[in-house]
Every structure is written in structure tokens, then in C-alpha cells.
Amino acid sequence: MSPLHEERAVSLTEFSERLCNHMPDYVEINDLLLRTIIGINPEERVNRQDVVINIRMEADNRPAAASDDIEDAVNYRTISKQVIELVEGSSFLLVERMAERIAAICLEDERVTRAHVRVEKPGAVRFARSVGVSIERSRDDHPDLSPPA
Numbered sequence: 402m403s404p405l406h407e408e409r410a411v412s413l414t415e416f417s418e419r420l421c422n423h424m425p426d427y428v429e430i431n432d433l434l435l436r437t438i439i440g441i442n443p444e445e446r447v448n449r450q451d452v453v454i455n456i457r458m459e460a461d462n463r464p465a466a467a468s469d470d471i472e473d474a475v476n477y478r479t480i481s482k483q484v485i486e487l488v489e490g491s492s493f494l495l496v497e498r499m500a501e502r503i504a505a506i507c508l509e510d511e512r513v514t515r516a517h518v519r520v521e522k523p524g525a526v527r528f529a530r531s532v533g534v535s536i537e538r539s540r541d542d543h544p545d546l547s548p549p550a
């Protein structure tokens with residue numbers, strides 16, 4: 402192999418190692434406990450119940466770390482307020498629909514490349530601590546959203 406090709410091969414190897422080893426940054430909202438109408442059973446349609454929401458948003462945290470300016474951060478307080486407004490004002494039948502709508506809120510911030518959302522209903526099923534769903538959605542799953550920043 403010529404020196405030029407060997408050099409290029411090394412850089413491709415290094416590139417793939419960096420790509421495979423790159424751990425994303427996250428902004429997290431943990432154990433957001435809200436009460437809402439959620440469920441398919443008649444009593445769930447009239448009585449509010451607890452839901453526990455966990456959110457992990459992939460976003461490059463380095464700009465905010467460098468500037469120490471909240472404007473450069475995905476503000477978890479802003480996202481939390483939007484999620485609280487959605488959930489407390491909703492009456493979804495399934496936790497899947499709630500999780501999808503929460504992921505869409507997260508991805509409205511163009512710095513968020515991927516949203517991990519878990520929605521749980523504590524005590525909704527007898528003998529289980531909680532039941533629920535976990536989803537991961539990227540900007541590609543929402544073509545109507547702007548491309549990554």
C-alpha cells in the first residue's frame with residue numbers, strides 16, 4: 402500500500418473509532434410526576450391518575466459549557482413546562498400517544514437530535530410497580546422538523 406493510501410487508511414480507521422466511541426451529551430428530565438386523564442378503562446376516563454415521565458434529549462452541551470449562557474443550552478425548565486402543559490391538559494387513551502407527543506415537543510428545539518421518552522403509570526396494573534412505554538425518536542422521524550442545528 403502506498404504511503405498516501407496508508408495515511409488515508411489510518412485516518413479512516415481513526416474516524417470510525419471516533420464515530421463508534423463518540424458518546425452523545427444529554428439533557429435530562431427525571432421522574433416528572435404529573436396527574437392526568439390517561440387510559441382505556443371507564444374509570445380512567447373520569448379520574449386523574451399519576452404518570453411518571455423520564456426524558457433524555459441528545460444535544461451537544463459543549464456550546465453552553467463554553468459560554469456558561471443559558472441561551473446556548475437546551476433549557477430543561479422550558480421543556481418541562483411545555484410537557485406539563487401538554488400532559489395536564491390531555492386525555493389520551495394510550496401512553497404511546499403521550500410519549501410520541503412528548504418526543505415531538507423535545508425535537509421542536511433544533512439542537513435536540515434525538516429524544517428518549519419513557520411514560521409510566523404507577524399501579525395501573527395489579528402486582529406491577531408500574532407499566533408504560535419507552536420510545537426513541539430522532540429528527541429523521543419528524544420530516545416536518547428543521548434539520549439538526
Ligand SMILES: Nc1nc2c(c(=O)[nH]1)N=C([C@H](O)[C@@H](O)CO)CN2
Pocket residue numbers: 439440441442445494495496497522525526
Ligand atoms: N400498550 C398499552 N397497553 C395498555 C395501555 C396503554 O396505554 N398502552 N393502557 C391500559 C389501561 O389503561 C391500563 O393502564 C389500566 O388498566 C391497558 N394496556
